Amino acid sequence: MSEVRRDIITDTWVIVDTENDKIPKLPRIEYSRSDRCPFCVGNEAQTPSEVFAIREQGPRDGPGWQVRVIPNINPILKAGGELMKSGVGVYDKVSGVGASEVIIESPEHIVNFFELSEEQIGLVLEAYRQRILTLHRDQRIRYVLIFKNHRPQAGASTIEHTHSDLIALPAIPIRIKQKLSGAKEYYEFKERCIFCDIIKQEIEMADRLVFQNERFVVITPYASRFPFEILILPKEHSHSFSLIDEGGIKDLAKSLKRISKTLSDVVDDPPYNLILNDCPNLFPRADYWKTIKADFHWHIEITPRLHRTTGFELGTGFYINRYAPERAAAVLRSNL
Amino acid sequence: MSEVRRDIITDTWVIVDTENDKIPKLPRIEYSRSDRCPFCVGNEAQTPSEVFAIREQGPRDGPGWQVRVIPNINPILKAGGELMKSGVGVYDKVSGVGASEVIIESPEHIVNFFELSEEQIGLVLEAYRQRILTLHRDQRIRYVLIFKNHRPQAGASTIEHTHSDLIALPAIPIRIKQKLSGAKEYYEFKERCIFCDIIKQEIEMADRLVFQNERFVVITPYASRFPFEILILPKEHSHSFSLIDEGGIKDLAKSLKRISKTLSDVVDDPPYNLILNDCPNLFPRADYWKTIKADFHWHIEITPRLHRTTGFELGTGFYINRYAPERAAAVLRSNL
Numbered sequence: 001m002s003e004v005r006r007d008i009i010t011d012t013w014v015i016v017d018t019e020n021d022k023i024p025k026l027p028r029i030e031y032s033r034s035d036r037c038p039f040c041v042g043n044e045a046q047t048p049s050e051v052f053a054i055r056e057q058g059p060r061d062g063p064g065w066q067v068r069v070i071p072n073i074n075p076i077l078k079a080g081g082e083l084m085k086s087g088v089g090v091y092d093k094v095s096g097v098g099a100s101e102v103i104i105e106s107p108e109h110i111v112n113f114f115e116l117s118e119e120q121i122g123l124v125l126e127a128y129r130q131r132i133l134t135l136h137r138d139q140r141i142r143y144v145l146i147f148k149n150h151r152p153q154a155g156a157s158t159i160e161h162t163h164s165d166l167i168a169l170p171a172i173p174i175r176i177k178q179k180l181s182g183a184k185e186y187y188e189f190k191e192r193c194i195f196c197d198i199i200k201q202e203i204e205m206a207d208r209l210v211f212q213n214e215r216f217v218v219i220t221p222y223a224s225r226f227p228f229e230i231l232i233l234p235k236e237h238s239h240s241f242s243l244i245d246e247g248g249i250k251d252l253a254k255s256l257k258r259i260s261k262t263l264s265d266v267v268d269d270p271p272y273n274l275i276l277n278d279c280p281n282l283f284p285r286a287d288y289w290k291t292i293k294a295d296f297h298w299h300i301e302i303t304p305r306l307h308r309t310t311g312f313e314l315g316t317g318f319y320i321n322r323y324a325p326e327r328a329a330a331v332l333r334s335n336l
Numbered sequence: 337m338s339e340v341r342r343d344i345i346t347d348t349w350v351i352v353d354t355e356n357d358k359i360p361k362l363p364r365i366e367y368s369r370s371d372r373c374p375f376c377v378g379n380e381a382q383t384p385s386e387v388f389a390i391r392e393q394g395p396r397d398g399p400g401w402q403v404r405v406i407p408n409i410n411p412i413l414k415a416g417g418e419l420m421k422s423g424v425g426v427y428d429k430v431s432g433v434g435a436s437e438v439i440i441e442s443p444e445h446i447v448n449f450f451e452l453s454e455e456q457i458g459l460v461l462e463a464y465r466q467r468i469l470t471l472h473r474d475q476r477i478r479y480v481l482i483f484k485n486h487r488p489q490a491g492a493s494t495i496e497h498t499h500s501d502l503i504a505l506p507a508i509p510i511r512i513k514q515k516l517s518g519a520k521e522y523y524e525f526k527e528r529c530i531f532c533d534i535i536k537q538e539i540e541m542a543d544r545l546v547f548q549n550e551r552f553v554v555i556t557p558y559a560s561r562f563p564f565e566i567l568i569l570p571k572e573h574s575h576s577f578s579l580i581d582e583g584g585i586k587d588l589a590k591s592l593k594r595i596s597k598t599l600s601d602v603v604d605d606p607p608y609n610l611i612l613n614d615c616p617n618l619f620p621r622a623d624y625w626k627t628i629k630a631d632f633h634w635h636i637e638i639t640p641r642l643h644r645t646t647g648f649e650l651g652t653g654f655y656i657n658r659y660a661p662e663r664a665a666a667v668l669r670s671n672l
Binding site for chain 1: 337338339340341342344346347348349351353412413414424425426427428429430431432479481483484485488489490491492501503505506507509510511512514530533534537541558559609610611612613637639643644645646647648649650651652653654656
């Protein structure tokens with residue numbers, strides 16, 4: 001049997017197969033390895049010059065760093081130039097202004113994110129925070145997206161050394177717009193944050209709760225689009241990742257290490273994407289965003305890519321999920 | 337350089353690399369073949385009993401058919417049962433009522449759609465039309481999606497014998513909702529159909545025009561999400577595929593054969609999805625849809641899957657397209 005479940009934030013629907021108990025699996029595709037990894041310490045000269053680093057010692061572009069941020073060598077958006085909007089007949093375009101960066105998460109050659117220490121993951125999160133704060137000072141930038149592609153089937157580049165991608169955009173992504181407007185509508189109706197309500201319900205119901213610690217809760221969302229989809233939320237309401245404090249970073253690092261290790265154990269090192277869903281850059285249109293502090297709540301999604309999307313997903317924007325989130329949460333819990 | 341282009345119908349953005357001239361390519365994955373194809377004539381007993389067929393002769397579930405429609409053996413939605421909406425705390429669900437069918441496009445074992453004769457493609461289109469008309473009589477059905485998954489990387493099943501999928505849904509897909517509301521807004525503002533305006537502009541500008549015949553136009557859309565994305569539109573305004581007449585079917589069959597053959601020649605038999613974007617079932621809420629005849633215009637999308645989607649697409653709903661549609665149209669035109 002299947003259920004059609006609505007994602008109440010984005011108004012998309014997912015057809016969930018509630019019967020199947022076989023974990024879906026794609027044939028494995030390996031990274032194509034190269035002899036010398038440009039992301040390893042000592043090979044800094046093989047990459048563009050760093051835009052940011054957390055270092056214990058050493059000069060710019062030399063060894064001594066713990067986390068290093070560089071421009072993407074194949075950038076899809078470039079810094080510099082004015083934000084130009086123009087029409088092409090009935091169509092609209094914006095010049096490709098923005099930024100494409102890579103966050104190298106460790107000086108050592110580590111492939112799996114969960115093999116980083118909690119302290120190191122904390123430094124990666126601090127690098128995220130610093131880059132967002134810096135890029136939000138540029139009012140041409142409307143949104144900073146930070147994400148990870150783990151393994152080729154999740155769109156990873158040929159470089160296996162653990163890293164995150166950052167793309168700063170001159171427009172707010174439609175998925176974020178949907179979340180912002182869904183959250184705003186709910187707040188206007190209920191005068192409560194929709195994410196806070198979800199946290200409360202998931203902790204009470206417990207069937208999709210994977211674990212929680214003092215500051216974070218880790219669940220498999222009700223309308224999971226993918227088998228073993230994960231949602232990580234700060235328990236205390238906050239609209240912006242950049243406001244996270246030291247204790248928050250510590251608990252988030254702990255949560256990320258634990259869930260990505262468990263996921264890897266249970267589903268055999270699956271390809272996945274990790275996506276930081278932060279608020280937009282509020283600086284260019286502060287008036288417009290005046291309710292956002294109350295109605296939006298930042299969060300992290302982890303989406304394992306265990307099956308291929310078909311014409312159904314492309315044609316509808318809906319998803320078919322052949323492994324129910326309640327089952328996924330139970331399996332994850334018993335392997336923590 | 338890149339441009340950020342807006343899809344004016346759905347309000348999504350695509351970052352188009354306007355410089356790259358190398359056609360992207362994924363490593364090829366073959367179908368896993370089985371000895372006996374259940375879709376071939378003579379093997380009807382290996383499939384569920386047909387729900388519809390176009391036959392020259394013979395009884396139900398026997399040979400003599402030209403196009404055969406069967407229930408999907410692994411249905412994600414089942415016919416029968418009431419449409420039940422219910423709440424789960426803050427969440428909503430609908431019971432999984434609908435239909436999952438497979439349209440077998442030829443009695444012979446043909447793998448590539450374009451190898452079918454124009455007459456045979458016409459019969460396939462007639463089967464689409466008949467199934468839509470029949471399923472629209474059921475007011476629990478809100479949308480009938482017909483699509484093709486060609487090759488494994490486009491989500492094809494293990495069966496290589498050319499076929500289409502049909503899923504009848506109890507909710508209108510968000511992508512269709514976006515198109516309906518984009519088209520409606522444009523009509524309210526301009527009192528013209530947005531698709532008719534696009535057709536006019538593309539024929540005039542000609543840089544994204546692949547070809548046209550009497551009744552159809554084939555273009556690479558301005559905000560193409562994928563390299564070699566194709567859009568096929570009837571030149572004469574029509575909100576519903578089911579209103580197509582004999583001449584229309586003939587010209588559409590001719591267009592589909594020609595574009596899928598050329599695509600296969602140019603990009604080496606790529607994985608692709610084909611999606612029929614039809615109007616929703618108007619029967620359950622006729623009043624609500626009273627402007628749809630003027631503002632919506634049915635169309636077919638073909639989306640080659642030449643690269644993997646990453647956390648960027650998942651996190652934003654935006655796309656990165658590394659091969660400009662103007663280049664794709666030029667290459668296709670010179671290989672017609």
